Amino acid sequence: MAFQEHSYRDTWVEVDLGNITRNVEQVIRSTGQQLDVMAVVKADGYGHGAVRAAAAAVQGGAVFLGTALLEEAIELREAGFDLPILVLGRTRPEDAETAREYNISLTVFQKEWLEEAAACMAPGQALSVHLKTDTGMGRIGLRSDEEIIDFLETVSSQPAFDLEGIFTHFATADEQETSYFYRQHERFKEIVELTGKIVQLPPYIHCGNSAAGMRFPDRCFTMFRFGISMYGLTPSAEINEELPFALQPAFSLYSRLVQVKKISPGESISYGATYTAEKEEYIGTVPIGYADGWNRHHSTNGGYVLINGEKAPIVGRVCMDQMMVRLSGPEETGTKVTLIGKDNGTEITVLDAAERLGTITYEIPCMISKRVPRKYISSRN
Numbered sequence: 001m002a003f004q005e006h007s008y009r010d011t012w013v014e015v016d017l018g019n020i021t022r023n024v025e026q027v028i029r030s031t032g033q034q035l036d037v038m039a040v041v042k043a044d045g046y047g048h049g050a051v052r053a054a055a056a057a058v059q060g061g062a063v064f065l066g067t068a069l070l071e072e073a074i075e076l077r078e079a080g081f082d083l084p085i086l087v088l089g090r091t092r093p094e095d096a097e098t099a100r101e102y103n104i105s106l107t108v109f110q111k112e113w114l115e116e117a118a119a120c121m122a123p124g125q126a127l128s129v130h131l132k133t134d135t136g137m138g139r140i141g142l143r144s145d146e147e148i149i150d151f152l153e154t155v156s157s158q159p160a161f162d163l164e165g166i167f168t169h170f171a172t173a174d175e176q177e178t179s180y181f182y183r184q185h186e187r188f189k190e191i192v193e194l195t196g197k198i199v200q201l202p203p204y205i206h207c208g209n210s211a212a213g214m215r216f217p218d219r220c221f222t223m224f225r226f227g228i229s230m231y232g233l234t235p236s237a238e239i240n241e242e243l244p245f246a247l248q249p250a251f252s253l254y255s256r257l258v259q260v261k262k263i264s265p266g267e268s269i270s271y272g273a274t275y276t277a278e279k280e281e282y283i284g285t286v287p288i289g290y291a292d293g294w295n296r297h298h299s300t301n302g303g304y305v306l307i308n309g310e311k312a313p314i315v316g317r318v319c320m321d322q323m324m325v326r327l328s329g330p331e332e333t334g335t336k337v338t339l340i341g342k343d344n345g346t347e348i349t350v351l352d353a354a355e356r357l358g359t360i361t362y363e364i365p366c367m368i369s370k371r372v373p374r375k376y377i378s379s380r381n
């Protein structure tokens with residue numbers, strides 16, 4: 001899973017770990033230090049590198065780690081993290097014993113799952129589980145009071161399991177319109193009250209993602225799950241202006257020009273010859289393409305890069321491993337190219353890149369492939 005240590009190419013992601021630490025510290029401060037923070041590092045830390053991101057988040061005060069998959073949780077344990085880790089997705093019951101051996105907490109929401117898992121587990125330390133309830137996301141989780149009561153009675157009668165948490169997930173916490181969010185929150189509150197009548201309430205009660213943790217900390221019970229904004233990215237464009245503190249983005253993407261040439265009017269660039277110069281132009285070749293997760297649609301919708309603080313439009317189609325940009329003059333081969341990040345006071349944000357592709361911030365760092373090495377810095381020291 002780890003990104004390669006050595007690289008022979010001049011295209012790289014720079015991850016500022018100090019900014020991850022800072023975002024966690026800031027969010028803890030903004031919630032009045034009332035809530036525990038789970039650092040969500042699924043999908044290799046949203047493309048930043050799970051182990052490095054988790055370490056930076058723990059330094060900032062995170063007390064729990066969250067992943068989507070059991071293998072992602074095991075990677076963290078094997079890297080030496082000894083704080084609690086929750087797998088947020090469903091794990092197969094036959095893999096419950098592996099989770100128990102690694103002391104990894106699992107998300108559960110099926111009564112039969114408990115029976116199947118118990119049958120596969122060796123005696124000893126109980127497996128920590130968090131009950132997932134579906135209050136309106138419609139993805140995974142128990143929905144009705146009857147199912148929840150039945151599940152809680154089963155889990156509490158089984159010594160193989162320790163109910164460590166109960167949680168839900170919001171579908172619209174990042175939207176201006178809050179009525180659906182409030183309805184989900186109300187339902188979860190009812191479920192928590194119901195749970196307290198059936199069993200002793202578990203120590204971790206959590207519903208918030210980044211958006212909810214930052215906007216509605218007083219509705220987050222004991223902990224929230226801090227994903228996208230831990231990396232300094234906004235959950236959505238529409239709440240970008242109302243966040244409680246300035247997020248510090250950790251992710252930048254850079255390359256270097258590998259060739260610069262002058263072309264004449266009428267000459268064309270790249271597959272399909274879709275771009276034709278109208279006058280004499282300088283064209284630079286940048287060694288990044290769609291196999292690196294630099295989508296072909298970056299060449300449409302006004303995509304550009306920064307070179308010496310100036311915009312250089314992407315011209316012609318993005319290829320698998322390379323693309324071309326129009327330069328304002330005869331730049332040197334080796335000149336730094338900023339695809340995402342700051343350059344001489346100008347900036348291309350992850351949100352800019354996302355909006356260019358008609359997607360959300362989350363997808364941009366996740367889609368920059370493993371072929372692009374991650375280099376780590378810390379602006380903090």
Ligand SMILES: *Cc1c(COP(=O)(O)O)cnc(C)c1O
Pocket residue numbers: 040042088169208209210211225226227228229235
């Ligand atoms: C990914 C995920 C999160 C993190 O959400 P962000 O919007 O990135 O903060 C929280 N909870 C669950 C269940 C998730 O799958």
